[in-house]
Amino acid sequence: MMTDEQRHLVEQYLYLAPRMVSALTRTCPGRAYQELDDLEQIGYLALCRAAMSYDGTRSFKTYAQVVIKHAIFDHWRHMSYQKERFCSLDAMSSSDRLTYEQLSAEESADTATPEQDTMHRMAEDYLKLLETQSCDMIQKGIASLCLQGKGYTSSDLAKLYGVPSNRVRAWQSKARKLLRQDKELYALLT
Secondary structure, eight states, X not given: OOOHHHHXXXXXXXXXXXXXXXXXXXXXXXXXXXXXXXXXXXHHHHXXXXXXXXXXXXXXXXXHHHHHHHHHHHHHHXXXXXXXXXXXXXXXXXXXXXXXXXXXXXXXXXXSOHHHHHHHHHHHHHHHHHHHHSOHHHHHHHHHHHHHHTXXXXXXXXXXXXXXXXXXXXXXXXXXXXXXXXXXXXHHHO
16 A cells, blocks of 8 residues: 555656656557557656665665666566467467367267157268358367367366467357357257
């Protein structure tokens, strides 16, 4: 919690955050406005932290500028780390994608009745159609949901796709949302 004196310091030096962002991004003119806004927010938060940890032995302006600069550098380091560690869904090649033919090859052939078998095949065909009409994230979500239905865990699927397990769960969440809204699929499954 900030004291009134700390709030006053922040209000007095509020201009420092945009000024530091401008100074640090001057050599990179192609930055998006959203990124600049994010950097300013990081600067404002750093300014608040500077006010809360300020001991009064040196100039607050200089101290706050250093704290803001370090906060922005930390943000850039974190973004660089994430960029190295994780790739976007668009960057993943389509050859990494599992197809329904591969999924069906793993599925057991035992079905209770011919009617259930027919409905199951129709649902599979409809899922294939949905998969081809959807973006990569939804395609991977549908495929991973099918595999999870066969007993795979999200960590198994993460190893299979070479991504973190939370990304697999995000794909599944998006796919579930799409599948819940599809009335044709619901009719086939009931």
